[in-house]
Amino acid sequence: MNKSAVLASPAESLLGADGVHTSQAALAQHALDGLSPSVVAVPDTSEGVAEVLKWAHKDGLGVVVWGSGSRIGLGARPSRYDIAISLSRLNRIMEHDVENLTLTAQAGVTLLEAARTTVAHNQMLAAGWPWSRRTVGGLISANRPVPKRLLYGSVRDQLLGIRIALAEKGLVGFGGKVLKNVAGYDMTKLVIGSLGSLGVIVEATFKLFAIPHRETYLAAALASPILAASLATRLANGPLRPACLFLLSPLAAERMAKAQKLAGAAREWTLVAGFDGRSEAIRRQIADARALITQAGGDPRPACDTIGEAGGRCLTAEEESPPSVLRLRVGVAPGDVGDTLAYLETESPGDEPIDAVADHPGGAITLLFSLPEHPGESQLTETAGRIERIRAWLDEHAGFAVLEQAPAPYKSRISPWGRSSGAERAMGLIKSRLDPKGILAPGRFPEMNGHLGPLS
Amino acid sequence: MTALQPDNTSDPPARLIARLEAIVGRGNVLHSKADRFVYGYDASVFRGRPAKAVALPGSTGEVAELVRLANSEGLAFVARGAGTGINGGALPQEDLLVIELSRMNRILEVDPDNRLVVVEPGVVNQDLKLFLAKRGFGFSYVPDPGSQVVSTIGGNVGNNAGGMHCLKYGVTSNHIAGLEVVLPGGEIIEVGGKTPDRPGMDLTGFFVGSEGTLGIVTRIIARILPLPEAVLTQLALFPDLDSAARAVSGIMAAGILPAALELLDRRSMTLVDRAVHIGFPDAAGSALIIELDGVREGLEIEVGRVREICTANDAVEIQTAETPEAADRIWLARRAAYGAMARISPTIYIADGCVPRNRLSEAIGRAIEICARKGLEVINLAHAGDGNLHPLIPYDQTIPGEKEKVIEAARELLAMCVEMGGTITGEHGIGVEKQEEMTLLFNGRELDAMFSLKLAFDPADRCNPRKIFPVAMFDRLQLSGP
Numbered sequence: 001m002n003k004s005a006v007l008a009s010p011a012e013s014l015l016g017a018d019g020v021h022t023s024q025a026a027l028a029q030h031a032l033d034g035l036s037p038s039v040v041a042v043p044d045t046s047e048g049v050a051e052v053l054k055w056a057h058k059d060g061l062g063v064v065v066w067g068s069g070s071r072i073g074l075g076a077r078p079s080r081y082d083i084a085i086s087l088s089r090l091n092r093i094m095e096h097d098v099e100n101l102t103l104t105a106q107a108g109v110t111l112l113e114a115a116r117t118t119v120a121h122n123q124m125l126a127a128g129w130p131w132s133r134r135t136v137g138g139l140i141s142a143n144r145p146v147p148k149r150l151l152y153g154s155v156r157d158q159l160l161g162i163r164i165a166l167a168e169k170g171l172v173g174f175g176g177k178v179l180k181n182v183a184g185y186d187m188t189k190l191v192i193g194s195l196g197s198l199g200v201i202v203e204a205t206f207k208l209f210a211i212p213h214r215e216t217y218l219a220a221a222l223a224s225p226i227l228a229a230s231l232a233t234r235l236a237n238g239p240l241r242p243a244c245l246f247l248l249s250p251l252a253a254e255r256m257a258k259a260q261k262l263a264g265a266a267r268e269w270t271l272v273a274g275f276d277g278r279s280e281a282i283r284r285q286i287a288d289a290r291a292l293i294t295q296a297g298g299d300p301r302p303a304c305d306t307i308g309e310a311g312g313r314c315l316t317a318e319e320e321s322p323p324s325v326l327r328l329r330v331g332v333a334p335g336d337v338g339d340t341l342a343y344l345e346t347e348s349p350g351d352e353p354i355d356a357v358a359d360h361p362g363g364a365i366t367l368l369f370s371l372p373e374h375p376g377e378s379q380l381t382e383t384a385g386r387i388e389r390i391r392a393w394l395d396e397h398a399g400f401a402v403l404e405q406a407p408a409p410y411k412s413r414i415s416p417w418g419r420s421s422g423a424e425r426a427m428g429l430i431k432s433r434l435d436p437k438g439i440l441a442p443g444r445f446p447e448m449n450g451h452l453g454p455l456s
Numbered sequence: 457m458t459a460l461q462p463d464n465t466s467d468p469p470a471r472l473i474a475r476l477e478a479i480v481g482r483g484n485v486l487h488s489k490a491d492r493f494v495y496g497y498d499a500s501v502f503r504g505r506p507a508k509a510v511a512l513p514g515s516t517g518e519v520a521e522l523v524r525l526a527n528s529e530g531l532a533f534v535a536r537g538a539g540t541g542i543n544g545g546a547l548p549q550e551d552l553l554v555i556e557l558s559r560m561n562r563i564l565e566v567d568p569d570n571r572l573v574v575v576e577p578g579v580v581n582q583d584l585k586l587f588l589a590k591r592g593f594g595f596s597y598v599p600d601p602g603s604q605v606v607s608t609i610g611g612n613v614g615n616n617a618g619g620m621h622c623l624k625y626g627v628t629s630n631h632i633a634g635l636e637v638v639l640p641g642g643e644i645i646e647v648g649g650k651t652p653d654r655p656g657m658d659l660t661g662f663f664v665g666s667e668g669t670l671g672i673v674t675r676i677i678a679r680i681l682p683l684p685e686a687v688l689t690q691l692a693l694f695p696d697l698d699s700a701a702r703a704v705s706g707i708m709a710a711g712i713l714p715a716a717l718e719l720l721d722r723r724s725m726t727l728v729d730r731a732v733h734i735g736f737p738d739a740a741g742s743a744l745i746i747e748l749d750g751v752r753e754g755l756e757i758e759v760g761r762v763r764e765i766c767t768a769n770d771a772v773e774i775q776t777a778e779t780p781e782a783a784d785r786i787w788l789a790r791r792a793a794y795g796a797m798a799r800i801s802p803t804i805y806i807a808d809g810c811v812p813r814n815r816l817s818e819a820i821g822r823a824i825e826i827c828a829r830k831g832l833e834v835i836n837l838a839h840a841g842d843g844n845l846h847p848l849i850p851y852d853q854t855i856p857g858e859k860e861k862v863i864e865a866a867r868e869l870l871a872m873c874v875e876m877g878g879t880i881t882g883e884h885g886i887g888v889e890k891q892e893e894m895t896l897l898f899n900g901r902e903l904d905a906m907f908s909l910k911l912a913f914d915p916a917d918r919c920n921p922r923k924i925f926p927v928a929m930f931d932r933l934q935l936s937g938p
Contacts, residue, residue: 099705099814100843122711143653154653156661157630169901178810179842180627180882182616182665183890183897184924185906189629189661193653210711233569237594239685241751281754333650335569363652402655417655423647426639426913427656433908445656 003038007061007082011039014051019043019089030066030084033077034408037064037084044089046106046202050165053200053439056083057167062442065196067108067138070318073327073405074142075195076416079443087137090202093117101208102160102177107137107201123208126152127159129316131309137201143193145362147316148243150236151276152209154362155192162188163203167435177205190430197441198434212276215243217307218289220298221268225249225345228271229338231296232360235273236334240285244274245360246315247337249345251353255319260304260311271298272315274307317357317366324373326406328387330365332399337363343393349386366404373407384413391418417445468492468509472529476511476553479521484559486510495554496547498539499603501805501859502888504547507554514559516636516644516674523672523919524642526553532918535672537577537611540603542806543887545615545667549922555672557610563587564675568595570650572633575676577610584609588680595680598625601883602794613673616665618883620716620790623841624749625681627883629664636675637663640914650677667885668920670913684749687715688759689783692766693740693773697721697836700742701817703769704840707746708813710765712758716747717841718790721820724797724835724848725789731796734789739772744840745790747783793837794848801850805862809873810882813843819876823847826868830861844882845873871896886924894926903929 004022011020021027021040030040043049056063062080066072067087087108094104098121105114115130124130127139127146134144139155140162146154161175174187191201222228225247232245248256253270273289275282286303293300313319321327332340337358344367348354355368372379391401403416427445431438468487476485486492487509495507508531513519526533532552539546548554561578566588575584581604584597600619601607607617613635617628625631634648648660663670694700697719704717720728720743725736736743744766748758759776766774777783797804811819820836827834827849835848847869851858870880874896881890894903907925911917911933922930 097812099709100812101708143658145653153626153630156658157626166901166905169905172899172902172905174902176877176879177812178844178878178882180618180622180810180839180844181879182618182627182883182885183880184886184894184903185670185909186616186629186661186665187906189658189664192658192661193655194657198657210713213711237568237571237682239682239751277751278754278757280757281751284753285751331651331653331655333570334652335567335650361652398649398651400651400654421646421654421656423645423654423656423659426645426647426659429912430657430662430909433912434905 003082007039010055011041011052011083014055015041015043015048019048030086032064032072032081033411035078035081038082040084040086042086042089046090046163046165046171049085049090049200049202050170052083052085053165053167054170056439057437060437061439063440065141065200065441067135067141068110068133070134071138071142071144071404074402074416075441075444077411077443078441085200087135094203096121097177098123100177102205103208104177104203104205105136106203108135110135111139118208119211122211124211125206126209127155127206129309129312131312136204136206140192140201140204141194141196145316145359145364147312147359148274148276150245150361151241151243156189158206159188159192159204160207161205162191162201164191164199164201166199167437167439171202175205179207195441195444197431197445199440213278214282214305215274215276216282216286216303216305217272217274218286218300218303219270219272220293220300221270222296222298223269225269225341226338227296227298228269229341229360231271231293231298232337233335234292235289236361240288241275241277242273242285243276246272247341247358247360248272248314249341249354249356251355252314252357256311256314259314260307315357316359317368321368321405324371324407326369326371326383326410327404328367328369328390328401329404330367330390330394330399330401332363332365332394332397334361334363336397336399337365340365340397340399344390347386347389347393371407371410375409380409380413383410387414395419473509475525476509476522479525480511480513480518484512484514495536498541498544498546500542500544500547500887500889501803501853502544502547504544504549505551507548508551510554510556512556512559516638519555519672519674520638520642520644522553522555523638523640526918527642532921534920535610535614535668537608537614538580538603538606540607541611541615541885541887543881543885543889545885545887545920545923547888549888552921557608560674566593567650568593571595571680571682572650573597573678573680575609575678577608577613577673577676579609580605581607581609581612594683596683597631597678597680599628599631609676609678610673613664613676614666614668615885616883618839618842618844620718620839622839623717624713624715629661631679632660632664632676633679634677635660635663635673637671637673639671640919648677665885667887667924669910669923671919686752686755687747687749687783688755689777689786690746690759690762691775691786691789692744692746692771693736694742694744694769694771695739696741697817697820699770700744701840703744703766703771704816705814706765706769707762710761712748712761714746714841715749716745717839718745719743719816719838719840720790720793721836724793724837727796727800727835728789728792731799732788732792737773743789745786790837797835797848797850801852803851803853805849805851805866807847807849807866807869808881808884809845809870809878811843811845811873811876811878813841815876816840816843816845819845819872820847822872823869826872827865830865832861832865839882842882843878867893888923891924891926894924
């Protein structure tokens with residue numbers, strides 16, 4: 001009997017036949033780095049998730065949790081992969097507390113579904129774009145940069161509470177619905193960015209914001225990334241209150257121009273500033289921003305009141321990329337974004353234009369490499385060497401670079417996480433207590449897994 | 457809540473003092489009976505044991521050496537900032553070494569490009585604000601706990617301190633980008649940093665608010681924000697608490713996010729008036745201070761909307777400060793409150809709980825009932841925007857049984873907050889005060905999960921021992937060993 005057949009029966013006894021998928025199609029759909037799970041568990045209750053984990057913990061089965069799958073490529077190849085837990089049926093909004101501006105949603109709820117609920121009361125979840133099919137659980141697990149973090153904060157600033165299924169201890173809840181809460185350890189913070197390695201988030205409570213009266217974007221062409229970045233710093237550090245500041249390389253700006261008229265002429269470094277608020281405040285800020293752009297030698301385009309889904313996807317590099325694309329997520333201090341982009345330009349072999357977008361306040365640069373899908377040895381060596389060079393440069397600037405997506409041959413050659421930050425030991429220690437048998441996302445954080453021993 | 461600890465500690469051995477002095481220098485170890493005795497106190501109503509000795513390190517290296525020495529001596533230790541905590545979190549629960557961080561008070565770096573500062577833990581909150589203001593950086597460090605003139609950033613980080621501007625700007629945790637921490641075993645690690653969103657768990661957020669039980673923070677990277685172009689402050693007076701609370705809900709429902717929304721009840725208004733002569737009219741049963749900040753153009757419209765909302769909710773008077781001096785005068789009504797209380801009672805118990813914002817008025821009403829049943833007076837201040845209530849209970853601790861009555865009332869208050877969907881502490885932490893109340897909020901598995909992390913970092917419970925978790929959990933640990 002194959003492993004699927006062996007695992008299907010206990011899984012079905014926990015979730016019922018409709019909660020377990022073992023078809024080749026389902027398994028292939030949840031394959032990761034060439035590895036398929038033996039079963040796909042699709043629980044429709046939090047308790048169901050906890051039951052599956054309990055079973056996996058008892059039998060030592062490797063588990064990977066799936067939200068929308070948009071960042072499932074993050075992390076190393078799992079060392080064990082028996083069960084994929086899909087949260088697609090954990091998709092209920094538990095409570096929209098209109099008066100207190102909070103939303104409690106199951107982890108599989110998408111940002112789009114959250115937006116559909118909250119818009120009726122003129123409120124929004126500001127943790128991501130309202131059209132996004134990403135799940136709230138995935139947003140927390142992958143700690144996705146919030147597009148308008150300057151105004152609304154990042155995921156850690158918006159998340160108030162979680163319910164999480166732990167491997168050994170079952171369902172537990174931390175944090176709550178209130179804005180201030182300092183009872184016990186802030187366990188909600190630990191799951192942010194943990195990529196499902198500590199437990200399975202089943203429910204989350206976020207604070208909401210009022211939908212602004214108006215949102216406006218202003219784009220400007222600038223001669224270099226350094227100029228664009230220093231302008232972004234000036235805009236962020238003065239009296240204006242931009243909601244977002246994105247930098248696009250000429251190649252990315254060209255794509256933006258095609259998707260959305262905002263960027264105007266292509267092939268130039270482009271700064272996009274977004275403002276949310278009352279019309280009067282926005283008018284004034286756009287006028288001031290224009291003046292600053294012109295002073296900096298930039299060319300401001302006409303302001304625009306919406307960028308829509310296509311424009312938003314360009315800004316946060318969320319276009320569907322073909323499987324041949326390698327996506328590198330670079331992190332630096334916001335003040336180093338300009339220098340980093342300039343370095344990446346000069347580093348590019350043969351002065352090939354780079355395809356990069358940067359969320360300036362988040363210090364988050366997404367770099368896309370279009371590569372041959374079936375590379376020869378020399379191509380692999382060259383790409384691995386290039387990423388190694390970039391990482392060495394980033395090391396000097398307290399930055400990092402992680403692989404968000406890469407065709408399989410590249411992923412087997414390039415470390416997905418890069419260099420250790422020194423905090424992995426502490427992370428390993430935490431994981432060892434919350435997931436003592438290491439069944440969750442096994443092997444996906446090898447640096448952390450290497451430090452499961454006592455600390456001192 | 458743990459009982460008072462008897463003072464039966466012996467003088468520290470000369471050998472220990474010599475080793476401490478070898479690390480931090482001769483003048484930086486306190487060990488006289490009087491010195492050790494006073495470190496058994498903090499701003500809370502509780503009392504710990506006298507310290508075994510007090511060491512004042514001047515660097516991260518010295519902190520790490522002290523921690524290693526303590527471990528080698530089998531001695532527990534506790535980090536201490538200004539001692540302004542009201543939960544007893546800095547009190548020695550056993551014969552231990554106090555590591556006082558007041559000498560580590562340097563502002564190491566101001567980094568305007570990244571909107572960050574790097575500071576040592578002993579920097580006083582207000583000193584950082586004044587430093588930024590005087591040097592004209594155009595930025596401010598926003599968190600402003602009531603104790604800001606004396607409390608340290610390290611203590612604020614340890615307790616994840618709140619303040620008056622949390623509604624819009626968040627609590628201390630939201631302003632901390634990275635930490636250097638000496639772990640309980642003496643290892644030094646860095647978490648977070650100037651680069652946002654590093655891969656992996658948010659350890660910075662985990663250490664903030666852990667009340668010094670997971671390690672000692674020795675360096676802090678904190679966010680600073682550009683000063684708002686305009687700040688407009690209003691004072692609205694209402695006939696009663698309910699109408700003020702309705703106005704709060706109305707303001708939020710209108711999509712306005714004030715920087716601060718502070719509520720005073722009639723009793724606190726009377727006391728404040730007596731102390732600083734604000735001149736509240738008799739018809740006013742509650743006062744709301746509303747501060748809006750941001751870009752000037754939108755702000756004036758919002759001030760008008762707030763005025764309309766307050767009027768629609770029966771406000772008897774609304775003042776808008778036209779000058780910074782007038783705004784200071786309005787804020788005086790709130791800031792003078794604690795001092796004003798001191799005029800009526802030698803001791804004041806500050807309760808701290810949170811409820812969902814729309815139940816604040818009901819919670820305050822019930823707090824008044826709870827205290828009345830016990831024959832206690834209560835004065836209410838609240839960070840209304842956050843649903844964070846602070847019933848203040850004046851009492852005389854020299855009257856036998858009085859303190860116990862207050863503590864009983866406080867327990868009932870916390871149970872009420874939890875029942876209403878809130879929490880047992882909004883901004884002051886657990887310390888020794890609310891250890892047993894943790895069970896109101898967390899079940900056994902949740903407590904076990906958190907406690908397992910405490911033990912992962914500190915298997916022998918040496919780092920600020922016997923805090924946060926119910927005492928029985930520590931007792932079990934002593935029976936079974938780590």
